[in-house]
Amino acid sequence: MKAKHLALFSVLLAVALVLAACPAQPAAPAAQPPAAAEQPAAPGVINLQLMGWASSDAENVRLQEVVDGWNAANPDIQVTLNLVPDYDTKLQTSLAGGAPPDIFYVDSFRLPDLAAAGALLPIGDQMTNVDDFYPSLRDAFTVDGVFYCPPKDFSTLALEYNIDLFDAAGLAHPTADWTWEDLRAAAEALTDKDAGVVGFAINPDFARWIAFLYQAGGEVTTPDFSAMTLNTPEALTAMEFYVGLVRDGVAAPASDLDSGWPGEAFGKARAAMTMEGNWIVPYLKDQFPNLNYGVTELPSGPAGKATMAFTVCYGVAANGRNTEAATKVVDYLTGPVGMKAWTDLGLAMPTRQSLREGWLAMYPELEPFLNGAEYARKWQFRPGFADVLDTINSGLQEAFSGLKTPQQVLEEAQSVGEQVLAR
């Protein structure tokens, strides 16, 4: 008797499990009529999902306000903002699963991979007054001549310096006219071994060294990506200068300064200078409110000025169900009105040249970052370039430790890059 009951119970359990498991199966997206299944209520309303990663609380709240503004003015297109952790993994699985969010953040470095996979709808040229976007930022989201998605905001690298340490050493403050020689001389003068202070905090990071590469007149690849150009004398000059600062003890990576990143070392006054983007400003205000520091443009190298633009765009999924509505929303978010509402907070910089003056009137101290947009280079290469990034990062690390020479690092990066371009 007991056995029978148990048997019955387990049958029920098994059935329940199967039933529970079924809806978890991804619905086949291709065969479905558009927007039929999900929203039974409110006919005629298009519901869109905007997925991104969370940043500071202030930014998250402001973005929600901008989205709320759209929702209030457009009852027929309602946008839900979804800020998720572990963004890249989440985006990739939802794309592969065939049910991507309608609009999602795309980092410029990641763009070539997504474009090559056909995941993005090219909507850049459908935006209002496309020429208003900085050319360097449009370039960052252009692959093979196609402008995929409009930039949401951007950051550039600039030189941050500790005013108190400069004054204590009796040095003139850095200016936008500085050269590598000025940087090196100041770093030497500001390094104080006994106090554990170095002149300059730099990490073994391709995304920082590359600014020096461009300042030296070097290039990573030829413009058409047909060949790597890291075997040039210019690249060697940049690598020797960057590594030399660390090997000679006048600069150090964050880990040698008991910090998680150069911004922290700079905040702790363990380094008199560093080169970070405008994200360092809210960080320092929050963590080191009493730090007396200034910002200026990066110094010029043998070939002049250069900085990097790190930027994110609003991508529209190629196989989304409401691409037209999604494009409209993106046009609002990156348009003159939406962009102004989003960047008025002062944490992100407007990607439209027409908003420059108004924004600078509110945040004059951030001008060096915004000026960088004029001559910034894009942080975007080819699909699979993560291999090159990894190789240069680990090569720089080894060069910092004296395990490799700058020449060896470049040779290796050149060879890996050639393999990636040949794929």
Added chain:
Amino acid sequence: MATGIKQQDRQDAIAGWLFMTPALFLFAFFVFIPIFFAVYFSFTDWNGISPPTEARFIGAENFRVLLLEDGIRRADFFKALKNTAYFSLGVVPMQTALALLLAVVVNQRRLRFKGFFRTAYYFPSITSSIAISMLFLFLYQRNGLVNQVLQTITFGLWQPIAWMADPRGLFHIIFGWFGLTLETAPDWMRANVLSLPVWDWISGPSVALMGIMLLNTWTTIGTMMVIFLAALQDVPREVYEAAEIDGANGRQIFFSVTLPLLRPTLFFVVTLGLIGTFQVFDQVYVMSAGGPAKTTLTVAYLVYRNGFTNSQMGLAAAIALLLFIIIFTLTLVQRRITEGKKE
């Protein structure tokens, strides 16, 4: 009568299967099917972004790239394999020996606060690995606790190092004491074997990797200790009494009585350790992301990196399959060795 028993048997069989059904379903959905797909994808060029149906079948190309073609992908694979092997060679013996030692200690009949010690030693194993990893990041900083302790016990002779940013290999450091560096190394050490210079193969674990090894050992000892403890308590008291009557001392009892009786458990613990170390991922993910200079790049982390940042899910699946084959082979070999000792 006979039919009655048969009836009973059949009913038992049905009940048995029904009992297993829920687990079998879960197993099929979350283990069998994913494994099947992983094997399938390892023969495709799937990028992990476009729908899987668009993946092209490319035969054994991924395996050729990983094992035969000279290039960055083979270099990374064997670098990861090398790091993982050093990791395993360091952690498995250390964790097994320490766990056995702790188990014997807390198994003593006359030990006071036995419960406290057992809980204390087991605690790291049940704490979140992510939380512990974050904590160790601070301990390993240049002005962190580890360096301070080392400085204190060496009376200031110890030069503080940033543990998690130090790519120098242990053997390289030791070679350096005897004047052997890459510059002075003989030519054959600079030759490439499987896309990696011999000099790199014999690097030993890097300082950063040793940091993770220490952490991993510390977090796994507890579980291994509990397994040993259970086995120790299964050893009948009479065996020990007999040995004592025969005049064996403590050391003799341990090596001639306890250890042989623990052999099956030893095999189990070493196997668990081997599998666990070859799959190490979370601590690498949190503490070093494969750096500095790829010296903490493990095979499991390489799978993740290829799948989710390099858009080469097919290649990632191929590496995962190779990792499975390696672990499987190692376990078989190890079983052969342990069984061989029995005779």
